[in-house]
Amino acid sequence: MKKIILPALLAVTLLAAPVLADTPAARTTTASSKAADKTYKLQQQLSKLGWVGKKVTGQHNGSVEFKEGSVLVRGNQIVGGMFTVDMNTLKVEDIKDAETNGKLMGHLRSDDFFSIDKNPTSTFKITKVTPIKADAAGNNATITGDLTIKGITNPVTFPAKVGVKGGLASASGTANIDRTKFDIKYGSKSFFESIGDKAIMDEFAMSFNVIAKAEPAGNASAKAAK
Known part of the structure; x- marks a missing residue:
């Protein structure tokens, strides 16, 4: 009887070996070797947003501030991010006369433009970052994401200079945004052909300089435990 049982046990062990070798526990080394995503916190005081809007007879420029944000980093590459802009911080900087500036x-705060009382924030979510050969402006990536203004979301794509070094992630560049896709049609020649020299260009430029910082391991672990 023992002569039958022992060979049988040996056969079962040998047959089970390949199955055990392919279990998740056996693949831990391979999986853990892949770089984990880390969240870097937006540094609001160091990050800037500027805008330029053009019309037939000239242009205006100003700024707006981030409310909060984060950048997702994998290894030494930016792979994602989420940002919220406080529309109540919108400023016009080229008009120095207080009355004209106020008008x-x-x-800009009205329903003709950004409807700020109804939509106090705008957001941008990075969905893709594609490395490219650096151009003359130093842009080394193409960023694609979902931009939400006035509660309307549209995809946008633009070049940027990005990098991760020494616990800091940075991105800078300029995005050209078609305002009419966000129901901002006031003064657009695309919708009002007879507007003449009062026309405002459909696209406005949004320049950005984003700095995000990796949180100390202790802080990240504490947040994860909550």
Whole structure:
């Protein structure tokens, strides 16, 4: 009887070996060798947003501030991010006369433009970062993401200079945004052909300089435990 049982046990062990070798526990080394995603916190005081809007007879420029944000980093590459902009911080910087500045600001806050009382924030979510050969401006990536203004979301794509070094992630560049896709049609020649020299260009430029910082391991672990 023992002569039958022992060979049988040996056969079962040998047959089970390949199955055990392919279990998740056996693949831990391979899986853990892949770089884990890390979240870097936006540094609001160091990060800037600027805008330029053009019309037939000239242009205006100003700024707006981030409310909060984060950048997702894998290894030494930016792979994602989420940002919220406080539209109540919108400013016009080229008009120095207080009364004229106030009139333009009131118009920009109205439903003709950003409807700020109804939509106090705008957001941008990075969905893809594609490395490219650096151009003359130093842009080394193409960023694609979902931009939400006035509660309307559209995909946008633009070049940027990105990098991760010494616990800091950075991205800078300029995105050209078609305002009409966000129901901002005031003064657009695309919708009002007879507007003449009062026309405002459909696209406005949004320049950005984003700095995000990796949190100390202790802080990240504490947040994960909550």
